[in-house]
Amino acid sequence: MEPFGTSHGSPQPPHPHLRQDPRPRSRRRPRVRPGGLLLAAALVAGGLLPFTLGGTAQASASNGGDVIANLFEWNWPSVASECTTVLGPKGYGAVQVSPPQDSIRLAGTSHAWWDVYQPVGYDLSSRMGNEAQFKAMVTACHNAGVKVYTDAVINHMSGNDQPSTDSYGGDSFNVTAKTYAAVPYGPADFHAYPANCPNPDMAINDWNSQQQVQECDLSNLADLNTESDNVRSKIAGYLNKLIADGVDGFRVDSAKHINQADMANIESRLTNTLWGQRPYVLQEVYTGSTGNLAPAAFEANGSVIGFDYAYAMKAQFQGNIANLRTFGQSWGLEPSDKDGAMVTNHDTERNGSTLNYKNGSQYTLATEFMLAWGYGVPSVYSGFAFNGSDDSPPAASNGMVTATDCSSAAWVCTDRNHGIANMVGWHNAAQGQPVANWWDNGNNAIAFSRGAKAWVAINNSGGAVTQTFSTGLRAGTYCDVIHGDTTASGSCTGPAVTVNAAGSASVTVPAGDSVALYGAGTATPPTSPPPTTPGYVAETFHEAEAAPSGQQVYLVGSLPALGNWAPASAIALSTSNRSAWSGTVSLPANTSFEYKYILKDASGNVTWEPGNNHTASTGAGGGTLNDSWGTQSGGGTNQVTVAFHETKAAPSGQQVYVLGSIPALATWNTQAAIPLTVSGQTAWATTVAMAPNTSFEYKYILKDASGNVTWESGANRTAGSGATGVTLNDTWK
Template identity: 80%
Template structure:
């Protein structure tokens, strides 16, 4: 959905670590055999899930680009899933300006959209599955297009009439939408009391035509759309504006969904904005799936712009949703624009927060966000004059390919290697440098300060030589393209971590 307008402060388009910031190592005495430097990504037969759980959110990348990223980056690096943009047909505004939020105003459930054709969508799902990567779709099922839109054009050519609330492709008519006074008590259909469940779930969010999800007919059509996607190989859904759908309505829709092609129940990640109590609190939606970690992302911003030594106790005691329900993230498309969370313009803070998220282990299916550069909150992704999204070019400053940043991409393998291991060997300097291990499988140090930190760390790792995966790529032959760290027989290593940087090792 379209957030409140905001104009972020100008900043460099992306953060990049240069050769000057690479770590300087003071190697310790080696006791024991040198350990092989192995890839963190799981291997898999074509068409089988690689078993990873990290999501790459490729926000508004077209289907051809998502397919290539699954094949070339996400699969090899061990990402478990990719989250993709809403694939249904949506409104297209007149003229050559096409804000990103057009795709959050659906007008039909066929799969021809800004991101490509239905055939391209199917090819993308197949390519991602061949790479071992699951596909999660952003499902816009709370509403259709905005009531204030004059356009009658869409990307897929579907016929609709906003004023009459008719959407022929589904089909929907006026009886399928909430209305005043039967449902919403406000004549303008606006939500005036955000603590009133009826208004939040039966009035129009941001003037978007609100579907009557308590209707069996509407539920059948929504479930039919989601099952079509499952039939095409989709493995789960990020449910847009889920807070504005009654929990029992959503539970009924979920109950109608088929198992995925890999024989699992579809993953459900719900957008539940913070605020509200009782049936409007995030906890009230846990029965239908996990919830997007706005609480997690807010904490990342406050600590990485404060004192990261506090993160020693980070978890449910901070008031977060339970770990198995909290969809961990550092940012998403709404919060990066309204300033609520860190984003790519925060440079090393954003990178380090993402690496911490992958290392710490709290939250379910952590999401690494990759989008596009913007100056104003409504800016379109790179696109043609007709609004069709261009192929992603990660060498261009127009795209922000966070999933490819070496330290972040390789931390996915670190995350996979550390699964099931508890945090241990915590160290901090009382300020903005921390280090910890995950059992004896992986170790990381993060320096969020303005000067380098040199320390002899207890890593918990067996003796040997390890590739620093933040600055080098390991390969199956035991070589490392960057710096290595030597861990001695007592499990310690002397390391210098440059300002705004990190060092990460894993078995």
């Protein structure tokens, strides 16, 4: 909330985020400038005991994502519903909710949004709902795998010039006397002149003075004396009550105005969350001041809201997005592990310093870029429509927020936007992968991949862009998730894009739009042969197999264009009668290769064709291969079955796989490892067909949904397939 600083002690220009208010001071309504992201930064304080659950139910497992949905001033039942029906299924890792404590309620019917940033007590009765509704919301979100972060207003209480004595929860308070009975706080619990603030009116006159910024009143709000152990204890008690109710982290409102040592002391008193972790902390620290008031000075206590990130997004998407090729810390941003990335929040969207929903495609594309780029922890903001900067969310006459209706123009549900919601899954799939295959046209169209996991093209211009892009993806046909969804059978409800064996794809990106691809490329393949590039030929595969209902035949083999034996990258074949399957793939000319057919069901379970691998060569002009399930070109099905039984209590969200030294065991390729199925939580099993009397080495691994691999320890296991097959009974080591 402070003006941007120049040099220390120099006159300060007006803060672009504070509207100049012509009303007399006595009638002004202070507006705190909360911002909207919480970075998952573990702030470990030594000596803390693990959190004891007591009578509170253990939280369900987190889905592991890091994207935050900031549902600004949605009421608690609406947040609960969104977690269950949208955020969890789409892969959002957390939801940020507005301050849950009791706050002042001003006379009249306007009920501006900012009254929830003027606390009068720490009980959980707010305009978003009561404590029972809050707890039910947290439970619903946890059950959907979504963490809950609350906005924590702990720098101050209500405004000194507010005549109201009414609150949403009924707490008793006296602004003039500085008494808040529900906490309780008294006059000694607040900063005062001249003991703390050097200015008689308690105003902040020098925004580079740490004393004034942290010990005077921010916008005439009663500033808590956080140096006091009594105040620290009561703030920590409030936050620990929220943790006991299941809250996983906090956005610390006006953190810039709390001395860093005081904040560290408060954090040291906090218990662990229901997931056994330290609470996540992100601090509201506006840019502009120098020295110990600059955002970097607060990093020891957690992360900082990405105002710098949001300002850059507006500048580039209203300028030239080709500049984003170098976007990151070199631009002066906070380090990625400390920057809470955002395109907007409820303060900045109102003062015009960042993009907002009124900017249309620029706002949507900037949000999609944020999810794709992988810098910081991204927050997707969903609020309500407004005309004036003080407008209330949709509410009853008493100010209580009514249910969110995303079909109404009164609410702006950005988290549900089809492309943005699907880019959360794209973001999760691309985690840990570097930016690669950058392309731009020097102006307002860009494209890039995240390793070999995902690719996106963004067109911020007024005309369509058609280009052959290097995507970095494996060959296959991919669903454009901006405009469609991949169904359980692998087909796409929208447009599909074919990536050839060289990783290239010809794509048209409409004006003000984007195209995004990720996954294994399992969308229904085109019926006509795919385009080929020099040195490649079209090879057509026909397979006779009466596939069971609900299963589809795929092709996988030894070349990159055939998935490198990875079932997740296998090529989906098409059929008209479920007994004859076919597909055409662009392969390198004059190249020998091996291949097999597999079955996949809607859950992704794989059944391998028995027998030896098929062998073939593309020749100079490609050709057609006619096969039948289980019959190899070498003749017969001379195979035996090796059964793998493994005992392992796998962590939630992880699965046991087996791989080894021979092609039937993926030749140590973790992407092609064979999944085991589980019964009784610890008994994993699968069978693999291989040649008889074959010696091999093997091991078991764990994989999570993002493809991260954990190997069992020790030396490789050794075995042989025997003359008639064998069963191997193992225990994880």
